[in-house]
Amino acid sequence: MEIVKKGVAGTMQSSDLMVFVEPADSLKVEIESTVIKQFGHLIQAKVDEVLVKNNVTRGFIRLTDRGALDYAIEARIETALQRASAARA
Amino acid sequence: MAKNSLGREIPETFNGKSYIPYTDPHSIKPEAFHFQRASRVLKRNYSGASKVVGGLREAIVASGLKDGMTISTHHHLRNGDRLLNDLVREIDALGIRDIRIASSSVHIVHAELIPYIRKGVITALECGVNGPIGEQISRGELACPIIVRSHGGRARSVISGEVPIDVAFLAAPCCDEYGNFNGFYGPSACGSLGYALVDAQYARKVVAVTDNLVPFPALPIGVAQNIVDIVATVDSLGDPKKIVSSTTKLTKDPMGLLIAKYAATVIDASGYLKNGFSFQTGTGGISLAVAGHVRDMMRERRIKGSFGCGGITGFFVDMLDEGLFEGLFDVQCFDLKAVESIGRNRKHQEMSAGLYANPFNMGAVVNRLDCAILSATEIDVNFNVNVNTESSGLLLHNTGGHCDVANGAKVSIIVCPSIRGRLPMVRDEVTTITTPGETVGVVITERGIAVNDHLPELKAELIRRRAPVKDIRALRDEIYAVTGAPKPVEFTDKVVGLIEYLDGTIIDTVRTVRA
Structure with a gap:
């Protein structure tokens, strides 16, 4: 999937997250989370998994997490990617 | 370090005092600590004159508060309390240092105390806290030894003399000039004075601080004149509307x-x-x-x-x-x-x-x-x-x-x-x-x-x-x-x-x- 413009998904409510994606020359992921100490490794793993699944190789992906569960992380990233992708342009 | 019965490591001493590790809910007796009921000197006041000395500053001076002493307040006004912040500001202005706070609790509103902890006005907390003070202490950003106690545990520590309160500054929402007070009436009414009742009995000096001085006698009596040393008047003790901290509606979730x-x-x-x-x-x-x-x-x-x-x-x-x-x-x-x-x-x-x-x-x-x-x-x-x-x-x-x-x-x-x-x-x-x-x-x-x-x-x-x-x-x-x-x-x-x-x-x- 090619990120051609900015895409946002999610909310700042507890147990949710906001995902911001924008075009970039390389792949860069930034994670900020209320539970980074306890779950940073699992959030990172989930982000990597979703990016691989969607063939994202370039772009700036930024997560502001308020303690979302894995399925919410996956759904929010996929939505943000779709909103930023060429298919929707 | 010794392990208590739940496997937690407990230091033998903390801030210069030694402690006993937890064993079980019911078997520890007061004798284990050599606790008795705290004793207080008897006093004689043959004057029927008013005990009002002025505002907070005059009351602090009259109480004889000095470097190294322990003070207390009650938290019945919860996050609406103004007294503890005003009090510490005045203590600082008088140049008094190394004060221990043994209040019944400390709330988010008392984050104002942080600069006074840094300055050495306050050097220990003999009570648990809510909010930023505890957060900064546990981040290692603020140095102030803290002992967290339950309501019953705090009462025990005051009654046994383990935490001797030198001066209790007790917010008194309805108070007369000779020191009788209750929490029921007045602009800062907070109702029960349950935590303050202990301090009033066991502090070496008791200061009733009021924003509502009523004609003698203030009835019904919660804390009586015979154990109140000083009365101070202030503009406001705080805002009772802020007593309510969490939702008081049935959940819809x-x-x-x-x-x-x-x-x-x-x-x-x-x-x-x-x-x-x-x-x-x-x-x-x-x-x-x-x-x-x-x-x-x-x-x-x-x-x-x-x-x-x-x-x-x-x-x-x-x-x-x-x-x-x-x-x-x-x-x-x-x-x-x-x-x-x-x-x-x-x-x-x-x-x-x-x-x-x-x-x-x-x-x-x-x-x-x-x-x-x-x-x-x-x-x-x-x-x-x-x-x-x-x-x-x-x-x-x-x-x-x-x-x-x-x-x-x-x-x-x-x-x-x-x-x-x-x-x-x-x-x-x-x-x-x-x-x-x-x-x-x-x-x-x-x-x-x-x-x-x-x-x-x-x-x-x-x-x-x-x-x-x-x-x-x-x-x-x-x-x-x-x-x-x-x-x-x-x-x-x-x-x-x-x-x-x-x-x-x-x-x-x-x-x-x-x-």
């Missing part, structure tokens, strides 16, 4: 309602819901929803309860007015309806923190409790409960009456959602032990009910009623399957605080979080 329904089932199955029933809840939305179920069952079955207890809310006031309880024991009013009630209804009894929950006397009110609803920040598979630190390791909350009530009540019921912002609430280990699992009867989440081994009959009855009873380890596994297993937070070896159990033994410590 379906998960909370489910937990409340399970809790009602547990109370019904306990066998105590009959004439003479006694009950305590907190102020949270789930607690009130449980109270709603209990009220409905009592109405339906024409049950006359014995007493409601604790911090009292308008909900309990309505139950008293409806005749569902003989009376209420009120250590602090949690809303203005409770404040209004305690001023008019003799069956709404003001209760000192000592009567409420001090373990070292001939029987605290918590001993007479049948069922109590308590909250939790975390619970472990041994039923130990944490309410002091968050899962991030930061010290953000005071104990309140948590371990006192669990210790006294026949069935203590912990209500808690299974997950908060990805954090599993039932875990292998809690970050900090506030309340030992031996005193916890039941843990309820929306995923099911875990019953501790010391209540086999209740467990059997719940299973008979087809309630969703689960082993606490199975509950943990179910939750971990959704959240993932959390990595433990890393701490340094630096102990910055102690968590004291109500009997004075040390149940856990607070260490600084590794950045």
Whole structure:
């Protein structure tokens, strides 16, 4: 999937997250989370998994997490990617 | 370092004093500490003249407060309190340093004290705190040794003289010039003065601070003239509207309602819901929803309860007015309806923190409790409960009456959602032990009910009623399957605080979080 413009998904409510994606020359992921100490490794793993699944190789992906569960992380990233992708342009 | 019976490492000394590690809920006796009742010098005042000395500054001077002394205030105005901040500002202005604070609690509004801690005006906290002070201490950003005590534990520490209060500055919402006061009336009325009653008896000097000086005598008397040394007047003690800190409405959240329904089932199955029933809840939305179920069952079955207890809310006031309880024991009013009630209804009894929950006397009110609803920040598979630190390791909350009530009540019921912002609430280990699992009867989440081994009959009855009873380890596994297993937070070896159990033994410590 090619990120051609900015895409946002999610909310700042507890147990949710906001995902911001924008075009970039390389792949860069930034994670900020209320539970980074306890779950940073699992959030990172989930982000990597979703990016691989969607063939994202370039772009700036930024997560502001308020303690979302894995399925919410996956759904929010996929939505943000779709909103930023060429298919929707 | 010595390990206590729950496996927590406890330093032998802290801030120059030695402590006994926690062993079990009931066997420690006052003799273990060589405690007696604190003695106070007798005084003679043959003058009938007014004790009003002026404002706060004049009162501090008149009290003889010096470097190194201990002061106290009460927290009945909760986050609306102005007195402690104003007091410390004046103490600083007078150049007094190295003051120990032994207030009944400290709230978010008291974050204003942080610069005075940095400056050395305040050098120790003999009480738990809510909010930024504890957070900064546990981050290692603020140096100030802290001992977290429950309401009953604090009363014990003052009554035994373990924490000798040199000067108690007691907010007195309705006060006369000779020092009689109550909390019932006036612009800063806070209702019960339960925590202050202990300080008034045991502080070396008692200062009544009022924004409402009434003609002599201020009746009814909560604290009497014969133990009040000084009266000070101020513009305002604070804002009683800010007494209400959490929601006082029944929760509408379906998960909370489910937990409340399970809790009602547990109370019904306990066998105590009959004439003479006694009950305590907190102020949270789930607690009130449980109270709603209990009220409905009592109405339906024409049950006359014995007493409601604790911090009292308008909900309990309505139950008293409806005749569902003989009376209420009120250590602090949690809303203005409770404040209004305690001023008019003799069956709404003001209760000192000592009567409420001090373990070292001939029987605290918590001993007479049948069922109590308590909250939790975390619970472990041994039923130990944490309410002091968050899962991030930061010290953000005071104990309140948590371990006192669990210790006294026949069935203590912990209500808690299974997950908060990805954090599993039932875990292998809690970050900090506030309340030992031996005193916890039941843990309820929306995923099911875990019953501790010391209540086999209740467990059997719940299973008979087809309630969703689960082993606490199975509950943990179910939750971990959704959240993932959390990595433990890393701490340094630096102990910055102690968590004291109500009997004075040390149940856990607070260490600084590794950045």
